[in-house]
Amino acid sequence: MAATLDKLLKEGCSQHYDEETNRQILVVNLFSLVGISLTLSLGIVALVGKNYPLAFSLLTASFLFIVSRKIQSIFSNSVGRLLAMYLLTGCLMALMSFLVVTGGRANTGPLWIYIVPPVAMFFGGFRRGLGVMAGFTLLIVILLFFPDDYLLLTHYSYEFKTRLIYSFLTVTFLSAFYEYSRQKTYETAKELSRQFKQQALHDPLTHLPNRRGIQQQIEQELSRMTRHGRPISIVIVDVDHFKNINDTYGHDNGDVVLTKISEIFRKWIRRQDSVGRWGGEEFIFVLPETPETNGKLLADKVRSALEGTFINIQGNDIQVTASFGVCEINKEITLDRALRQADKALYQAKKEGRNCVVAANACDD
Ligand SMILES: Nc1nc2c(ncn2[C@@H]2O[C@H](COP(=O)(O)OP(=O)(O)OP(=O)(O)O)[C@@H](O)[C@H]2O)c(=O)[nH]1
Incomplete structure (x- = not known):
């Protein structure tokens, strides 16, 4: 039983989707399941009680809940999800308006409208949810306060109507506030995770991909190579006599030199190539779709650019060179x-x- 419920709730969720998308799918599933059970059972009760208009509306709503669930599972993309969410929200609002107009069973129909704010916020997020709520509140106010109860098939006291609207606005405000805080927390967590990922894959000194970062890029290039068959060249670069630079100008200036070298490398490799810090004073270039001969030509161009660029350290223009080893992956x-x-x-x-x-x-x- 618990396993079946879990399966029904998670239908359409995937590990390939981000957390927010899976949450939306889950909420659509949950809401449509609750909606189907409620409207179906209340619809049958209304049918047995010979309240045919109410029975018809509830059973139609139940059918539309099933349809929206199906839409989401058939079109397993963002359009399908959006359609399902719009259908569920629209259907819910139509049903609620109907309950307000007719009064439902013993005039208790309006009590159900409190479901709308959290659902609209869950589905639409803060901004869209707020827009939907503004429209729905306006509709309910018009239905309730139209002169001479012209749009109502039942009668509510003025006190009931005003308290209903006040309490409804309070629930709307709280739902919007909750959704706003939830969205902000989610965005902050997402940004933090992006920053952690960036730090884990990049070298803090040169901001180039570090060994792990460049290895990931090589893996991507390798899978591309398996598809089109064109070779990749890799170039390992080691700065010459770097120990002397450290010994002469100090470790901090050595760091400045490494940063300048990385800028020169970035400038001189092609747009499709990547450069990373392989460790210490070693760098690596990844040159997609490049045979070894072309890799050697490119490495020589970068070598001569480095040799020709003087780096200013403590008022001295120093010349830095590097040695390059090239090999093709095929x-x-x-x-x-x-x-x-x-x-x-x-x-x-x-x-x-x-x-x-x-x-x-x-x-x-
Ligand atoms: N400033 C600085 N120095 C580093 C860093 N990583 C490694 N080094 C230094 O780089 C130097 C590398 O020296 P060696 O391996 O002897 O090589 P080299 O002096 O470059 O000589 P060759 O490679 O033979 O041309 C060492 O002194 C390391 O301390 C770093 O992040 N910053």
Whole structure:
């Protein structure tokens, strides 16, 4: 029983949707289930009591609740969800107006209108919910206070009508306030989670993707490569004699140099390429759809840009160079192997005197 109820409530929810979307689906399911049970049972009671207009309205509402549930499960997208929500809210408001006009059973019909504010806020969120509530309140006020009870099929005392509207406005205000706070808390939590994610995947000094961040980007490029088959090149870069810079100008200025280098790299790689901080004074480029020969050409362009840019530290223009190891990832060469080979090529570039680019296929075995 509990498992069936859980299944009915979560129908249409998915781990691919964000929390807010799943919440909306759940609320539509919950509301339509409660709506179906209530309107169906009250409709049958009205039918047995030969109150045919009430029975007809309740059973029609019950049918529309079923339809909205079906719409949501058939069109499992945002349009389907929105349609289901509009249908549920519209149907609920029509039913409530009917109960106000006729009085329902023993004039207790208006007591049900308090359901509308929380439902409108749940479905529409703060802004849209407030708009819906303004329209609905206006409609109820017109129905209740039209001169000579012209729009009513029953009679309510003036005191009853005014208290009904006051208490209804209070519930509306509280529901709107609750929804506003809930929405704000959700947005703050979302923003915090975005910031944590950003921090976890980025290097705080250079703001480049860190090792984990760039590994994620490589994974994405790898799945793209599996589809179209074009190779990726990776380039591992190590700043030359960086220890000297630290020793001469201090660690803080060393950090400034690393930041400037990352800016130069970002400027000189192509729009489709990525650069990350691989660790310490090492960087990595990921060059999608690039064979090793082209990767080597690009690395050489960046190398010469770095060599030609003087970095000002404590009034001194210093020249910084780096060594580059390039390797291609393709169907035969896996990522791990490519990383090892790029490292080997980098080592060779250091051996060859630094400030140069070596491709893995030109490496000594
Ligand atoms: N300022 C600063 N220095 C760092 C950072 N990470 C690593 N280093 C320094 O980078 C230096 C790397 O030195 P080595 O590995 O000896 O290499 P190198 O001096 O660059 O010489 P080659 O690589 O052989 O050209 C070390 O002194 C590290 O302390 C950092 O985040 N900031």
